[in-house]
Amino acid sequence: MINLNKISKSLKSIQFSKRTFSSSVLASKKFQLSEPFNYENDIKYSQQDQINFWDDVATKYVHCGDEANPEWFKGGLVNACYNAVDVHAKDPITKNRIALIHETPSKDNTNTLTYGDLWDEVCTFSRGLQNLGVEKGDRVVIYMPMVNQIVIAMLACARLGAIHSVVFGGFASPQLAQRIEHSKPKVVISCSFGIEGHKVNHYSPLLEKALELSSHKPNHVIVYNRTDIIPDTPSPSIKNSIDWYSLIKSLTPLRDFTPVDSTHPLYILYTSGTTGMPKGVVRDTGGYMAAMNYAIRTCYDMQPGDTFFSGSDIGWVGGHTLSVYGPLVTGLTSIIFEGKPTIPDAGVYWKMIEKHRVKAWFSAPTAIRAIHRDDADGKIASKYDLSSLQSTWLGGERLDLATFNFLSKVTKKPILDNYWQTESGWPMITNASVQFPIKQNTTGKAFPGYNFFVLNSKNERLGVDQIGEVCAKLPVPPGFANTLYLNHEGYKKSYLDSYPGYLRTGDSGFFDKEGYFTIINRVDDFINVAGHRLSTGSIEEILVKHPKIVECVAIGVNDEIKGEVPFGLIVLKPQYKDQSDEIEKELIKQVRETIGPVATFKKVMAVNRLPKTRSGKILRNILKKMYNKEEYVVPPTIEDMAVLDEVDKEFEKYKLEEIEHKKHKEENKKYKAT
Structure with a gap:
């Protein structure tokens, strides 16, 4: 048996370094990691003896190497690619298991890779990167659509100890340039084109423009020129770029891998901030491997050989965790979905579930609302066999009751909310493995590893049903981002300084007497009406319950008398x-x-649609500033700029009608007075 004590000791340093603990924290073990998973056992264990809890997780799940290389264990050295691929590919039982299924439904295109295939592809591309001089600690920017090669590129970087930074393929040149400028990659890896619905998006012109805008110039640019789909218009080439296939032609796969400290950065992921320079969240290697193994098995109740389907783009944290590292380290089959939830029709998600016998899947409520809009009575969904599905998980935004009810009706299986952030990398509050009753309009309970409290501005803990900011008691568990790239002071200011002893989430919420948390909205999503603080989330919850509404948003707009009043868009x-x-x-x-x-x-x-980011978040702040005639910055993550003009015209029309209504009211008042 491989002894993982040394990696366990190293894992302790991820979030616990430079802190001292009382003897009770370092006390002898009173608990054991549950098998099978038992929520009550593990939440108590993780909150009362966090260090031993994560030691047990690491010892049970994280692999360091093989017995022929005992030096790899020294200091807790580990490699993420080895955990995600080699462990399964070198096992005769799992070598031929499907690892990745790439689906482009609008083109009726499917590509699969077994773990053995993936190992060969990753090791060969790793050799190509190594030949270009990529080594431990180098940054590599990856700007690609949802194809299997984006996963290969990520894993090849991890194999070499290089730090990958995936940039969402929907970003335009200025945003890509911004990330290249900040991370200063040695290599940029891209793709000739991607498919978005029925549309072909050519990546090369966007990347070429980004390289012109950035003062940092990478040593090499690699382009994966797709052959699985032939677009009507060929993709233009980038000057001096290296073709993916030419790079790896005749190369011997690199079976060796670079062991790194458990605290070594695995990746940088820039947040989808709406203003200013996005934050580069840094994820460590060892802690993330432990957290992924534990979360996928215990939160989503997945076991090796099961199939997981995530609708999240790999450019976001949901894709990193639920399409790449989470499924692969656990030995699952992961679906890489290149498309939209309603193209070619509103049954495409259900088709994926039926076709690949999906056990669990994850989506944003926004995607489900789009499906609900086109299939209100569920007739399209009823055509598909969803018997393999055991649970549906929602995250990224608040889960409204209409979406919950629609999914319950269609799937007839548990519908679970997930609360997590880019910074956490995995679930923080949820209903792990459905081990306690589902309560509508709640997010769930703290996931093992976290201990949450609701605090007021005086750093005081609030009681049952009292609204405040949801904060995690320090230390946070392994896998949680422990710094921002090149900005650790910014990390402390954003997450640690406001509430000493706690990590702030930036979200408001409350918990009930049974320990269920409800996340309302961001802490700044409140309206001050004549001195009374009202939550926009509480208003939205009422609006969206109306059976004739698809979605809504509530914002605060200026008022001469009350300061602010709520305004609803539906x-x-x-x-x-x-x-x-x-x-x-x-x-x-x-x-x-x-x-x-x-x-x-x-x-x-009423409006035809709401402005959103590509990850489905409604741009509340922009709507507020637009109505109030204040200056605003359009975020690079916006899905469709045209929506802003549409809503602005509706605002102006509404204001004119309001003026006419007031004028008419005043005239009536004068008439009655005379």
Whole structure:
């Protein structure tokens, strides 16, 4: 048996370095890691004896090398690629198991790789990178669509100890340039084109422009020129770039790998911030490997050989965790989905689940709302065999009741909320393996490894049903980002300084008497109405319950008398668009009856669609500034710029109608007075 004590000791330093602990924390073990998973056991163990808890996880799941190389264990050295690929590819039982399934539904295109195939591909590309001078600690920017080669590129970097930074393929040149400038990669890896719905997106012109904009010039640019799909218009080439296939032609696979300290950065992932320079979240290697193994098995109840489907793009943290590292270190089959949830029709997700016998899947509520909009009664979904599915997981934004009910009706299986962040890298609050009753309108309970409290601005713990900021008691578990790239002071300011002894999440919420947490919104998503603080989330919760509404948002707009008043924007189901006036009146009445007159909710407007980032987050702050005629910065992550013009025109129309209404009201008042 491989002795992992040394890696376990190294894992302790990930979040626990430079801190002292009382004797109770370092006390002898009173618990054991549960097998099979038992939530109550593991949450108590992780909160009362965190160091031994993670030692047990690392010892049980993380692999350092093989018995022929005992020096790799020294100091807890580990390699993420070895854990994700070699462990399975070198085992005759799992070598021929499918590791990746690349699906492009709009082109009816499928590509699969077994763990053995993936090992060969990764090791060969690793040799190519090594020949270009890539080594431990170098940064490599990866700008690619959802194809198997993006995973190969990530793993090849990890094999060499290089730090990959995946940039979301939907970003334009200025945002890509910004990330190249900041991370200063030795190599940039890209792709000729990607498929977004029915549209072909050519990457080469965007990358070439980004390289012109950035003062940092990488030593090499590698382009994967796709052959699985032939676009109508060929992709232009980049001057002096290296073709992927030419690079690896006739190369011998690099079977060796570079062992790194458990604290060595695995990747940099830039957040999807709406303003300013995005933060480069740094993920370590050893802690992430331990966390991935534990979370995939115990949160999502997945076992080696199962199939997991995540709708998240690999350019975001959900894709890193639920499409790449999480499934692979656990020995799952992962679906790499290149497409949109309603193309070619609203049944494409259900087709994936039926075709590949998916056991569990993850999506953002935004994607489900789009499916619900096109298949309101679930007739399309009913055509597919979803019997393999055991659970559906939602994350990235608040799970509304209409989406919950639609999924419950369609899948007839548990619908679970997930709360996590780019910084955490894996679930923080959820219903692990559905081990306690599902409560609608709650997020779940703290996941083992975390101990959450709700605090006020005075750093005081609040009680049951009291709203404050949700904070995690330090230390946070392995796998949580422990710095920002080249900005550790910024890390401390953003996460540690506000509440000494706690890590701030930036999200408001509360917990009930049974320990269920409800995440409401970001802490700054409150409206100050005549001195009364109202949560936009509480208003949105009422609006979205209306059966004729697809989605909504509440913002605070300026008011001469009350300072701010809430304003609701709603998107109606297509068949009800001619009933907007009636529905708006119903909503105003419902908010008043539920929250009370204090809400002063008198403004609501129907729009065709809401402005969002490509990850599905509604741009509340921009809507607020747009209505108030304040300057705003359009984020690079915006999905469709045209939506802003559409909503702005509706705002102006609404304001003119409001002026006419006030004018008419004043005239009536004068008439009655005379």
